[in-house]
Amino acid sequence: MRVGVLTGGGDCPGLNAVIRGIVRKGVQEYGYEFVGFRDGWRGPLEGDTVPLGIPAVRGILPRGGTILGSSRTNPFKERDGIRRIKESLAKEEVQALITIGGEDTLGVAARLSDEFGVPCVGVPKTIDNDLSATDYTFGFDxxxxxxxxxxxxxxxxxxxxxxxxxxxxxxxxxxxxxxxxxxxxxxxxxxxxxxxxxxxxxxxxxxxxxxxxxxxxxxxxxxxxxxxxxxxxxxxxxxxxxxxxxxxxxxxxxxxxxxxxxxxxxxxxxxxxxxGGTPSAFDRWLATRFGLHAIDAVRDGDFGKMVALRGTDVVRVPIGEATARLKTVDPELYREVGVFFG
Amino acid sequence: MRVGVLTGGGDCPGLNAVIRGIVRKGVQEYGYEFVGFRDGWRGPLEGDTVPLGIPAVRGILPRGGTILGSSRTNPFKERDGIRRIKESLAKEEVQALITIGGEDTLGVAARLSDEFGVPCVGVPKTIDNDLSATDYTFGFDxxxxxxxxxxxxxxxxxxxxxxxxxxxxxxxxxxxxxxxxxxxxxxxxxxxxxxxxxxxxxxxxxxxxxxxxxxxxxxxxxxxxxxxxxxxxxxxxxxxxxxxxxxxxxxxxxxxxxxxxxxxxxxxxxxxxxxGGTPSAFDRWLATRFGLHAIDAVRDGDFGKMVALRGTDVVRVPIGEATARLKTVDPELYREVGVFFG
Amino acid sequence: MRVGVLTGGGDCPGLNAVIRGIVRKGVQEYGYEFVGFRDGWRGPLEGDTVPLGIPAVRGILPRGGTILGSSRTNPFKERDGIRRIKESLAKEEVQALITIGGEDTLGVAARLSDEFGVPCVGVPKTIDNDLSATDYTFGFDxxxxxxxxxxxxxxxxxxxxxxxxxxxxxxxxxxxxxxxxxxxxxxxxxxxxxxxxxxxxxxxxxxxxxxxxxxxxxxxxxxxxxxxxxxxxxxxxxxxxxxxxxxxxxxxxxxxxxxxxxxxxxxxxxxxxxxGGTPSAFDRWLATRFGLHAIDAVRDGDFGKMVALRGTDVVRVPIGEATARLKTVDPELYREVGVFFG
Amino acid sequence: MRVGVLTGGGDCPGLNAVIRGIVRKGVQEYGYEFVGFRDGWRGPLEGDTVPLGIPAVRGILPRGGTILGSSRTNPFKERDGIRRIKESLAKEEVQALITIGGEDTLGVAARLSDEFGVPCVGVPKTIDNDLSATDYTFGFDxxxxxxxxxxxxxxxxxxxxxxxxxxxxxxxxxxxxxxxxxxxxxxxxxxxxxxxxxxxxxxxxxxxxxxxxxxxxxxxxxxxxxxxxxxxxxxxxxxxxxxxxxxxxxxxxxxxxxxxxxxxxxxxxxxxxxxGGTPSAFDRWLATRFGLHAIDAVRDGDFGKMVALRGTDVVRVPIGEATARLKTVDPELYREVGVFFG
The missing domain is CATH 3.40.50.460 (Phosphofructokinase domain)
Structure with missing residues (x-):
């Protein structure tokens, strides 16, 4: 099995921890091979890849940013975007694609998976913590x-x-x-x-x-x-x-x-x-576990899903569902905190 | 309404944040009065109190330790312990007692509440995170x-x-x-x-x-x-x-x-x-919310209960139930992390 | 002996450490009494004081800011400024004034000391480190x-x-x-x-x-x-x-x-x-030593002087001399660092 | 010109910053080549080297420890130690050796330089700050x-x-x-x-x-x-x-x-x-400047010297002189600090 990985959208502490979790478990437990696509969706669009194995993920756990680079490129806004992505994946013999990103990146992954048969697994990323279906996103802490x-x-x-x-x-x-x-x-x-x-x-x-x-x-x-x-x-x-x-x-x-x-x-x-900078211990824990569970979803062939935190458990939810609604602050919670105003 | 507060067991970053949350909401929203008992159960046992109002909780949010002091005194091991505690509470005209502590302190609160009719509300505290019924305890992060x-x-x-x-x-x-x-x-x-x-x-x-x-x-x-x-x-x-x-x-x-x-x-x-030292942002958040919800339980007359974190919600559970079982690391989770060994 | 203390200009981590050093040594070793003037020169101008003794300086070492408050008030720009200051000092029976501040505050202290016979000792303060005569100022680190x-x-x-x-x-x-x-x-x-x-x-x-x-x-x-x-x-x-x-x-x-x-x-x-915030260990060290040496200058009756760091020693220099010239970055040093540009 | 570099003794935050300073200035301003010897004096003793150029020093400024490794090996205690070192240097065509270390490492450098004609320049390193001739050593802060x-x-x-x-x-x-x-x-x-x-x-x-x-x-x-x-x-x-x-x-x-x-x-x-861990800003500054001045000493052919901090200047002193005497706490300074005891 050969698995592609990409990171899209704004950078966020913990991205590297996700990548490391995916690769360490994928290589050591499942014997998978990996390829990194550079700069979010630009990578598969343009066939721009980097080697991704145990050596590439050594020492990256405490490092902020993403070793894969990132961008806001959207393949649905690019000419022939979907065809070019499918060709890239075919050329790289990639049988599954793990996309780590926010609303936009995951929105693309949802459509690719649901409408175009590209086998995607999502990992939610937003420093703003405003993604539905997960209690917290890494980077927020x-x-x-x-x-x-x-x-x-x-x-x-x-x-x-x-x-x-x-x-x-x-x-x-x-x-x-x-x-x-x-x-x-x-x-x-x-x-x-x-x-x-x-x-x-x-x-x-x-x-x-x-x-x-x-x-x-x-x-x-x-x-x-x-x-x-x-x-x-x-x-x-x-x-x-x-x-x-x-x-x-x-x-x-x-x-x-x-x-x-x-x-x-x-x-x-x-x-x-x-x-920027090194992720907190909480974010390293959360991001690493997201990575470990994302590669498990790949192994299970459970595509179109995204990993999510529920309490202390990591679960899987449909990508589309998760990105459908912004998670905003509940008025009741805001009122609760209001006791400290003034 | 006059409410007593005590902190028992080992110190833990966030104790002061709990106390502040209780007092700020209790005074400002419910018009309650407060009295602090010193050094855990030793306070009500010996009638050792400190004034506790808005001025006492100013600036304590980022400070580690507990302004009320702590001890491992157990009233059930003291001669006439229960009677002395009841007398103290009566003398101080305390109609509810918020006990912030770990297994031992809460165990006492559970028995006092269930068997002796002392109106207690519990706030779980253990730096080790090993208390059942709550996803996390403050101090752990x-x-x-x-x-x-x-x-x-x-x-x-x-x-x-x-x-x-x-x-x-x-x-x-x-x-x-x-x-x-x-x-x-x-x-x-x-x-x-x-x-x-x-x-x-x-x-x-x-x-x-x-x-x-x-x-x-x-x-x-x-x-x-x-x-x-x-x-x-x-x-x-x-x-x-x-x-x-x-x-x-x-x-x-x-x-x-x-x-x-x-x-x-x-x-x-x-x-x-x-x-020791200042609590992390996560612990300040969690401890403060525990404090806010503990005073709500007092207002609701919901005694014998403990606040607990479930996902991103603070809920109430029976104190006794919560301390009945140590929360240990699930073997499955330990195996999950084991991919990084060696 | 009764000693006045004031802090002027922008706040700077370490101000409280200076005050604590002055008071601890002044009280314990020399038996002095202290009075704090509020908000820089505004304090003596308006006779606005706070009690300053061992209790007031407890626990302030790690706290940023200044317990005395600060302002940019300049008595030479105030009507009858000098007379009002002298009257304040007389009324408070202050026989020496320690002024902690930057170019402006110390400039006033130099003139008060040299031209008007007010017995001042200076402590240099500038977060920008641009004060001559001292290797470093606290707050900079x-x-x-x-x-x-x-x-x-x-x-x-x-x-x-x-x-x-x-x-x-x-x-x-x-x-x-x-x-x-x-x-x-x-x-x-x-x-x-x-x-x-x-x-x-x-x-x-x-x-x-x-x-x-x-x-x-x-x-x-x-x-x-x-x-x-x-x-x-x-x-x-x-x-x-x-x-x-x-x-x-x-x-x-x-x-x-x-x-x-x-x-x-x-x-x-x-x-x-x-x-803002807690001073670094270096700044706590430097600020504390400045405080200890400032009170020694008072004891020695060495007025019109400012404490300064030279290597690892704290020395005394004339206040006026120290503030005469801005300490800027030597072109040679800038060139040395330039090897890392590009 | 080809320059060797080694780090000896206990590790200390800032060692990598020294190495980076040496190499960046040596390559960019003087066109020198470098070779790293591994694990202190063990490197030249056993001819164990690593390539050392701009790529090797990228990103190492904030990293604790030393990319060259360290040891307590003493060539004077090894059979034929001096001869083997001279042979290594000759084989590597090294015309100058920068030794970064404490009392022991520099003691060896002093003797090699003074008695055996090996062109050494020293950089003082001790986390304990107990080396004479320099106001501070990096790692201490x-x-x-x-x-x-x-x-x-x-x-x-x-x-x-x-x-x-x-x-x-x-x-x-x-x-x-x-x-x-x-x-x-x-x-x-x-x-x-x-x-x-x-x-x-x-x-x-x-x-x-x-x-x-x-x-x-x-x-x-x-x-x-x-x-x-x-x-x-x-x-x-x-x-x-x-x-x-x-x-x-x-x-x-x-x-x-x-x-x-x-x-x-x-x-x-x-x-x-x-x-362990990342050096403080002060130590990065000091260590970097030590590196820049050490390579200047090499350029000047000023061997047998060690760089040292005096106030805000980096100067050169004879290595032997610097290591002759332990720098201990002055009783007067200890007495000064004693005001805070009790």
Missing amino acids: TAVGIATEAIDRLHTTAESHMRVLVVEVMGRHAGWIALHSGLAGGANVILIPEQRFDVEQVCSWVTSRFRASYAPIVVVAEGAMPKDGEMVLKDGSLDSFGHVRLSGVGEWLAKEIERRTGKEARTTVLGHVQR | TAVGIATEAIDRLHTTAESHMRVLVVEVMGRHAGWIALHSGLAGGANVILIPEQRFDVEQVCSWVTSRFRASYAPIVVVAEGAMPKDGEMVLKDGSLDSFGHVRLSGVGEWLAKEIERRTGKEARTTVLGHVQR | TAVGIATEAIDRLHTTAESHMRVLVVEVMGRHAGWIALHSGLAGGANVILIPEQRFDVEQVCSWVTSRFRASYAPIVVVAEGAMPKDGEMVLKDGSLDSFGHVRLSGVGEWLAKEIERRTGKEARTTVLGHVQR | TAVGIATEAIDRLHTTAESHMRVLVVEVMGRHAGWIALHSGLAGGANVILIPEQRFDVEQVCSWVTSRFRASYAPIVVVAEGAMPKDGEMVLKDGSLDSFGHVRLSGVGEWLAKEIERRTGKEARTTVLGHVQR
């Missing part, structure tokens, strides 16, 4: 840890100067990183994309925190929006480089808080550091 | 993270000198810390209490690792035992201070590996650093 | 450590996507943080305020790095400027919030690199996380 | 950082149980790691090899700490000895494995404290984790 450490650090600087510190963390469509790191970091306000926020309410929490002689930390997901959403867009459009991220909601919010409360406010945008 | 970082560090020293490094981690009865940190740290052998190990097999993994030009890391839980168990006990008894821990299985194993393989071997006993 | 860890993390994300990552670090007038963290983090280009950079040269380093199949990391101090300086200013002026920091040189440079090389480039602005 | 973090963690566990925690750190002949980490970690007692300690005095500090309602942390260097030194040796000799380290002074001291004060005491022996 690492990102939350990095953001929490940053918030820990910002507390002392906020209190020395009695300033508001706004921390913008990742999360375009779901507020998981904001919610977890904000709670763990003892933030006084947490704003998520799932629920438009009221700037006046934010300012009132900020003010009450100052009244208690403490300096407030506001954690805001990059995708969070005020109730009057146009404000962000309007200001964002003035950015000289077209980078929404850097004059995003964090900057806008700090400015609004300053204007409305008269208190000094500063923004820190954590950015790419949240997705 | 922190311990695994510390052990993993230590293993990461030991790799380079092992390889520079081509030595065996044996790392002894916590876990008297269950191998969870060894299993998770060993997997996450890329250990070449992981030995757990649940399964007696064969020294010859360990030496054969060690030798095969050297043949591949790498230096082996052996992670061993303090409670792991060789098939010929007498060996450890016999050697352990020679320790001059009566401390089994420090001439425990790690030391014994390194000596055996040296003797049998002729390779240099060294031991590191991680010890107390695994249970 | 912590900032470099944080920036280095961020750069370590960004390497894997850069290589997974074969992107340029531009990291903007602190340093308005001196490139010490950029130089040290860039070297320690294995950056491929380091740009400092001391030497205007040539964008074409930067692009050529970037390109040569890609040719070697690696992704480049560019570390740029916030105060670095291209040879054609107008470019930054022009673009900077378009920022909608008037925050130069966030559409500063890092953003501008990434855009230029993208435009000129055709490679994707991203920017991370580390911001306030560099100055 | 990393070790101090790791020990400080461990002490930080132990505080909370000590206070939760009101126990004494004894932390045994590295340092056989010099107490630098104990002194720096003990100060930075807020230890209440620090014991170093340079000054025999009085157990009664230690117990009195411990007791006074408990009286103030805090739990004491005692940091003890592995080479520290009580005034009645026989006690340690006698107890140490009872260890069943002949490992002095693990039933060393830390264990002995905890037992004595328990016996004399009646307080519970526990020991943590940090061991090998102190010397």
